Amino acid sequence: MPKTMTHGRKYLETTLNSTNKQGDKIFVPYVMAGDEGLEQLIPTLKFLSESGATAIELGIPFSDPVADGPTIQEAGKRALEQNITLNSVIQLLKQEREQIVAPIIFMTYINPIFKYGIEAFIQDAKEAGVDGLIIPDLPFEQQALISEKLNEAEIALIQLVSLTSSHERIKQLGQASQGFTYAITVNGITGARSKVSQNLAEHFQQLKDSSQVPVLAGFGISTPEHVIQMSKIADGVIVGSKIIELLQQGDYDSINRLINASKQNEPKA
DSSP: OOOOOOOOOHHHHHHHHHHHHHOOOOOEEEEETTTHHHHHHHHHHHHHTTTSSSSSEEEEOOOOOOOOOHHHHHHHHHHHHTOHHHHHHHHHHHHHGGGOOOOOOEEHHHHHHHHHHHHHHHHHHHHHHEEEEOOTTTOOGGGGTHHHHHHHTTTEEEEEOOOOOHHHHHHHHHHOOOOOEEOOOOOSSSOOOOOOOOOOOOHHHHHHHHHSSSSESHHHHHHHHHHHHHHSSSSSEOHHHHHHHOOOOOEEEHHHHHHHHHGGGOOOO
C-alpha cells in the first residue's frame, strides 16, 4: 500500500463526519470476504466504494459466528469452503488497498485474532489499511486484551449496543465507541426484513446523547424505504444481508438504489 495513503481511526471518523456535515447520511454495506471468491473481493469493494458507500464492513468468515442470520451464515460457509482466512484477506488488502477509497472495517471474532496473534494481527491490519474493527463476541469488560494496542495502531474499536442495554450500559458503550456506535435495531439475528420497528426514536436519542461518534442503525434494514426511515433517527445505516443477496444476484442497480437512499437529506447549517 502506498505510503501516501493514511488510514485508521482518524480517517474513518473524518469520513463519517464529513458525510453527515454535507447533508447525507452514512451508508455502510456489509460483505463477506471471499463469498464470491477472493479474486472478486477487490472488484466488489471498488464497486461499493465508487457507488457512494461511506465505509465498508468486511466480514471475515468464521465457523462459529454470533448473531448472524441465514444469509450471512451461508456466505460465511461459501467463503470457508474456498479456504478464505483472516490472513489471506489481510495479505490481499496489503497489495490492493489503494484501489478502495472508502474506509474498511473488519468484522471478525476474537478466536481468529488469538490464533493469528494479537500483536501480529494489529500490525498487519494497520499495514493493510484497516480503519476499524468490530468483535461481537469480545465482552466489553475484556476489551483491554486488545484495545490498548489498537489505540497505539490508531485502529477504531467499534461498540455494539442492543435494544435491551440499560441506560448506564448505553452511556458506557457510547463513550467508549470509536469510529461509530453500532446500534442493533432488533432483538434477534441479522437478516432482511419486510419492516423495521417504528418505536426506536427515544432509544436512538439516548444513544446519540451518550455517543462521541455517529450512531448507525443495523440489522434488518433491506429497502430504500428502510434506509430513509432509519436515517430520520440515526446518523446512518448498515446493510448486510440484503447487500449479500443482491451481490449473489448480480443486481447492482438495487444496491445503488439502497446507497442513494442515504443521500436524500439537507446539509447541516
